[in-house]
Amino acid sequence: MSYSYPFFDDVYAYYNQTVTFFGKALDVLPGSPIVKRYIKSSYQNDPLRTFIEFLLLVFAAYYVLRKPRTSPDNNYVEFTEKEINELVDDWKPEPLVAELTDVEKLELKSIPVLESVHLHTKLIDGRPITNFASFNFLDLAENKHITECAVATLRECGLGACGPPGFYGTQDKHLRLEKDIASFIGVERAIVYAQSFQTISSVIPAFSKRGDILVVDEACNFAIQKGIQISRTTIRYFKHNNMKDLERILQELEDDFVKHNRPLTRRFIITEGISENYGDMVDLTKIVALKKKYKYRLILDETWSFGTCGRTGKGLTEHFGVPPTDVEIIIGSLTTSLAGGGGFCAGSELMVEHQRLSGMAYIYSAALPASLAVAAYEAISILSRDGGSMLNDLRSKSALFHAKLSRNKFFETSSDIESPIIHLRFKDKDISHDKQVFLLEEIVELCIAEGFLIARAKRVESLERVKVQPSLRICISTGHSAEEIEKLALLIKEKTEIVFDKHKVINQV
Amino acid sequence: MGSSSSRRRSSSLVTKVPKPTIDDRLDQGSATNYNSNWVNYKGAWVIHIVLIAALRLIFHAIPSVSRELAWTLTNLTYMAGSFIMFHWVTGTPFEFNGGAYDRLTMWEQLDEGNQYTPARKYLLVLPIILFLMSTHYTHYNGWMFLVNIWALFMVLIPKLPAVHRKRIFGIQKLSLRDDDNDSIPR
Numbered sequence: 001m002s003y004s005y006p007f008f009d010d011v012y013a014y015y016n017q018t019v020t021f022f023g024k025a026l027d028v029l030p031g032s033p034i035v036k037r038y039i040k041s042s043y044q045n046d047p048l049r050t051f052i053e054f055l056l057l058v059f060a061a062y063y064v065l066r067k068p069r070t071s072p073d074n075n076y077v078e079f080t081e082k083e084i085n086e087l088v089d090d091w092k093p094e095p096l097v098a099e100l101t102d103v104e105k106l107e108l109k110s111i112p113v114l115e116s117v118h119l120h121t122k123l124i125d126g127r128p129i130t131n132f133a134s135f136n137f138l139d140l141a142e143n144k145h146i147t148e149c150a151v152a153t154l155r156e157c158g159l160g161a162c163g164p165p166g167f168y169g170t171q172d173k174h175l176r177l178e179k180d181i182a183s184f185i186g187v188e189r190a191i192v193y194a195q196s197f198q199t200i201s202s203v204i205p206a207f208s209k210r211g212d213i214l215v216v217d218e219a220c221n222f223a224i225q226k227g228i229q230i231s232r233t234t235i236r237y238f239k240h241n242n243m244k245d246l247e248r249i250l251q252e253l254e255d256d257f258v259k260h261n262r263p264l265t266r267r268f269i270i271t272e273g274i275s276e277n278y279g280d281m282v283d284l285t286k287i288v289a290l291k292k293k294y295k296y297r298l299i300l301d302e303t304w305s306f307g308t309c310g311r312t313g314k315g316l317t318e319h320f321g322v323p324p325t326d327v328e329i330i331i332g333s334l335t336t337s338l339a340g341g342g343g344f345c346a347g348s349e350l351m352v353e354h355q356r357l358s359g360m361a362y363i364y365s366a367a368l369p370a371s372l373a374v375a376a377y378e379a380i381s382i383l384s385r386d387g388g389s390m391l392n393d394l395r396s397k398s399a400l401f402h403a404k405l406s407r408n409k410f411f412e413t414s415s416d417i418e419s420p421i422i423h424l425r426f427k428d429k430d431i432s433h434d435k436q437v438f439l440l441e442e443i444v445e446l447c448i449a450e451g452f453l454i455a456r457a458k459r460v461e462s463l464e465r466v467k468v469q470p471s472l473r474i475c476i477s478t479g480h481s482a483e484e485i486e487k488l489a490l491l492i493k494e495k496t497e498i499v500f501d502k503h504k505v506i507n508q509v
Numbered sequence: 510m511g512s513s514s515s516r517r518r519s520s521s522l523v524t525k526v527p528k529p530t531i532d533d534r535l536d537q538g539s540a541t542n543y544n545s546n547w548v549n550y551k552g553a554w555v556i557h558i559v560l561i562a563a564l565r566l567i568f569h570a571i572p573s574v575s576r577e578l579a580w581t582l583t584n585l586t587y588m589a590g591s592f593i594m595f596h597w598v599t600g601t602p603f604e605f606n607g608g609a610y611d612r613l614t615m616w617e618q619l620d621e622g623n624q625y626t627p628a629r630k631y632l633l634v635l636p637i638i639l640f641l642m643s644t645h646y647t648h649y650n651g652w653m654f655l656v657n658i659w660a661l662f663m664v665l666i667p668k669l670p671a672v673h674r675k676r677i678f679g680i681q682k683l684s685l686r687d688d689d690n691d692s693i694p695r
Contacts, residue, residue: 071622210608
């Protein structure tokens with residue numbers, strides 16, 4: 001016997017009637033029969049699946065209806081109107097040009113103007129001067145043969161290349177220069193850049209990217225600093241020419257590599273042959289042994305050691321008897337000893353050819369003027385022939401200046417005895433940085449008055465990574481006579497005493 | 510090094526891509542990201558429909574593949590391709606930003622990381638619709654449903670804004686770089 005419940009029967013009838021009503025109402029909407037058929041066929045006594053699908057549709061609708069939102073990584077700072085007004089009210093414009101400091105005034109007043117590049121020349125006011133600030137270490141800047149070749153090339157090829165080397169800036173002079181550099185150093189290939197500063201700062205980013213590792217000398221020059229900054233590489237610094245510290249860092253990186261199972265990336269050691277800031281020489285034998293032990297590549301900046309080191313001027317590799325092929329990337333300058341222009345990078349063919357499309361300065365800068373290229377390769381010819389005697393002369397004169405300096409009670413130097421760049425620094429480390437700069441400028445001015453042009457090593461302190469003690473920079477050349485070098489050493493001592501007396505500086509050493 | 514070690518420790522379930530440095534931002538902004546900006550073009554939206562239709566036709570043309578299996582394979586193939594392209598491969602195939610995107614999937618590179626953009630909405634809704642169609646035409650076979658919904662979640666979860674620049678369950682887990690740790694002096 002079945003029971004019937006009148007109340008529920010009424011509810012069911014009402015519900016059914018309502019559903020039917022809405023069903024018919026939906027028929028007026030276009031496409032609704034499809035939707036109704038889909039809903040009917042999709043619901044196959046499986047409410048869980050239907051529920052999941054419903055949730056997905058709700059989520060999709062929610063996501064689509066959201067308004068675009070800026071990235072959560074964005075570091076925009078949202079100011080309120082009130083804050084903006086406060087900042088505007090507080091703003092005080094700074095002068096476009098700041099007030100000159102005392103040192104800057106002194107420098108500006110006493111900028112020497114020379115009549116020619118010759119080491120023995122005159123100031124613009126007629127006074128004779130001997131130039132100890134020139135990088136003309138081998139006295140080739142006014143070499144008669146080089147000058148004649150350069151002038152002839154100027155007439156033949158014109159003043160400049162008018163285009164990057166990769167476009168139409170390459171001339172036959174550049175090709176010969178690259179070949180001569182490579183054969184002179186003893187490597188496969190070389191590439192020439194139009195500016196010496198841009199060479200190392202283009203080569204580093206060409207090979208080193210994010211994730212790679214650079215182990216760099218702490219006191220590296222400004223061009224190297226810019227190169228590693230552009231490369232975005234992970235940097236580790238070792239103390240200046242300190243092989244123990246270098247090995248410690250390499251070992252730390254090796255331990256870290258093993259411990260964290262890091263991916264294998266490119267890794268380079270970067271150092272200078274002769275340090276631009278200190279004038280001392282890296283121990284190439286030791287650093288090559290370390291780079292082989294820890295499997296690094298070596299980038300050696302020979303801007304100051306090419307043409308000044310080695311038996312015939314081939315640089316640090318010749319000086320230490322290290323095969324040049326052991327150094328992966330050799331950077332050198334054509335503007336110093338060679339009396340040309342620009343810089344070069346020498347090494348294996350693969351390394352050099354990579355820079356044709358990856359060296360920023362090679363791609364985007366105009367090529368080296370042909371007359372400068374000719375001057376450079378003619379200078380290489382001279383070095384190939386007479387380099388031995390010229391370098392012997394340079395070394396003996398550098399040693400002479402060092403010998404004369406050893407009795408100076410004011411100055412000390414860390415420059416290598418064979419380096420023609422000699423940095424003189426006050427022995428007294430308690431004198432403040434600015435005071436040192438001021439005293440050095442005074443000494444320079446007094447020496448110029450006596451007919452000897454020397455210079456303080458100039459740096460843009462605010463942009464340098466590490467502060468270096470101010471120094472006088474003496475540049476010895478084969479064109480200087482022994483008498484002049486001795487006289488300069490004596491003169492520096494004499495003028496330093498005068499400056500110290502004048503400014504009441506008591507020598508504490 | 511003690512503090513360095515403890516600082517490097519991170520959850521094994523979820524690792525986070527570090528915030529971009531100023532250098533990263535500079536390099537990312539220096540050139541248009543050609544690897545990811547194509548998703549905003551008309552053709553890039555249409556091609557998804559074309560690909561799905563092509564996959565469906567290809568699988569249907571194979572003998573002995575039922576209609577239900579064809580839809581499941583279409584769904585799985587599209588989801589797998591989408592996952593690999595948007596959530597597995599990192600960086601850019603060409604060198605124009607100096608490696609500034611090396612640690613980001615393409616989904617994280619889209620629209621400079623902005624969320625809820627039209628392209629992101631489209632690319633999130635499309636797999637959902639494909640899943641619903643596949644489920645419908647497989648007549649709600651239980652096993653096929655599970656496989657299809659698993660594939661959907663694999664491509665849906667990485668797309669959530671809450672998971673931006675995060676890696677779940679070790680998928681594309683990052684190896685730390687030295688400069689991730691501020692304690693190492695530059």
